[in-house]
Amino acid sequence: MSEAALPAPVAAAGRSLWEDARRRLLANRGARASLILLGLLVLAALIGPWLSPYAYDQVDKADIWLPPLAHSHLLGTDALGRDLLSRLLMGLAVSLAVGVVASGVSLVIGVAYGATAGYLGGRIDEAMMRIVDILYSLPFIFFVILLMVTFGKNFILLFVAIGAVEWLTMARIVRGQTIALKHRDFVEAARAMGLTPAQIVHRHIAPNLLGPVVVYVTLTIPGVILAESFLSFLGLGVQEPMTSLGTLISDGARDMELAPWLLLFPSLAMALTLMAFNFVGDGLRDALDPRER
Numbered sequence: 001m002s003e004a005a006l007p008a009p010v011a012a013a014g015r016s017l018w019e020d021a022r023r024r025l026l027a028n029r030g031a032r033a034s035l036i037l038l039g040l041l042v043l044a045a046l047i048g049p050w051l052s053p054y055a056y057d058q059v060d061k062a063d064i065w066l067p068p069l070a071h072s073h074l075l076g077t078d079a080l081g082r083d084l085l086s087r088l089l090m091g092l093a094v095s096l097a098v099g100v101v102a103s104g105v106s107l108v109i110g111v112a113y114g115a116t117a118g119y120l121g122g123r124i125d126e127a128m129m130r131i132v133d134i135l136y137s138l139p140f141i142f143f144v145i146l147l148m149v150t151f152g153k154n155f156i157l158l159f160v161a162i163g164a165v166e167w168l169t170m171a172r173i174v175r176g177q178t179i180a181l182k183h184r185d186f187v188e189a190a191r192a193m194g195l196t197p198a199q200i201v202h203r204h205i206a207p208n209l210l211g212p213v214v215v216y217v218t219l220t221i222p223g224v225i226l227a228e229s230f231l232s233f234l235g236l237g238v239q240e241p242m243t244s245l246g247t248l249i250s251d252g253a254r255d256m257e258l259a260p261w262l263l264l265f266p267s268l269a270m271a272l273t274l275m276a277f278n279f280v281g282d283g284l285r286d287a288l289d290p291r292e293r
Contacts, residue, residue: 021211024287031283038276041269045096048089056090057241058082068261076261078251084265087243092269094244098158098228099221105163107217110170111209115201117171118178129175132168140165140227145236158237162227166220173216177209211288218281222274229270245270 025031049056053072060081068076075084117128143165147157181187182205190200229246231237233253238244245266252263 021284021287025283028283028286030279031287034276034279034283037272038280041092041273041276042096044089045093049086049093052083052086052089054083054086056082056086056243058086065259067259075265076259078259078262079255084248084262087248088265088269091243091245091248091266092273094238094242095225095228095246095270095273098162098244099225101159102162102166102224102228103217103220105159106167106170106220107213108167109163110167111174111206111213113167114171114174115178115205115209118175119182119197119201119205121179121182125175129172132171135165136168141231141234158228158231161231162224166224166227170213170216170220173212174209177212178205181205181208215281215285215288218277218284222277222281225270225273225277245273 060077063071063073063077063081064079066073066077066081068074070076073083073085075088077083078087113128113132117125143161147161178201187200187204190204195203225245228237228244229249232244232246233250235250238247240247248266249263249270252259252266256263
């Protein structure tokens with residue numbers, strides 16, 4: 001048989017680790033439903049304020065304390081006649097933004113710090129982790145109050161204050177994973193090839209940390225949202241006329257006897273958001289490491 005008549009070689013079909021993880025994640029009904037819910041919440045936060053007929057800070061003294069479905073206010077109004085639906089959509093957008101950005105800050109700082117400490121080891125690792133322990137000992141609320149008194153009640157300080165605390169746990173997790181990875185064969189091979197420690201951390205250690213880091217980030221976002229809500233509930237977070245879920249819950253708790261809907265709807269939005277992130281995080285954990293299921 002001539003070479004022209006030979007059949008062409010067929011490439012072996014296979015799936016990558018991430019493709020398998022995606023399939024397992026989508027097979028999880030709770031995680032799949034939470035992804036859909038989370039997508040709807042994000043979509044509502046992005047385009048909802050633009051579609052609402054009322055501005056989130058629009059005051060109308062003629063529409064004070066309107067119950068849900070009164071006139072054109074689907075969720076009612078507050079003590080200043082502001083539309084609750086518009087404020088809820090804006091508050092959801094602000095809370096999601098704080099959660100995502102602060103978690104992103106903790107991701108960048110925590111991965112860089114933890115991977116460096118874990119890879120270098122020795123006295124450098126001890127010194128870096130003692131700094132983390134010292135920062136852990138500082139009361140979170142005291143740190144936030146100090147920032148607010150020093151720089152004023154600035155919206156950006158929320159990202160700084162929360163992100164400056166959340167990266168500590170990330171650094172510890174990444175350090176532990178790095179210590180387990182730095183003695184693996186592919187790292188030894190990279191050393192033998194003459195790569196610098198920075199190149200090894202960047203090219204070989206950090207990519208192999210992606211699974212645990214992604215799972216932790218999805219579980220960090222709800223914690224950050226709760227922290228922002230706690231600060232806003234105390235009056236140290238988002239300031240009027242801007243709003244967040246924590247601010248709306250605080251206002252609703254104050255006026256719950258006169259207008260219970262002011263507490264009901266923001267609390268429901270908060271519960272759905274946190275539930276969606278937690279279910280997605282659990283689904284990612286099971287998908288990336290099915291042995292723990």
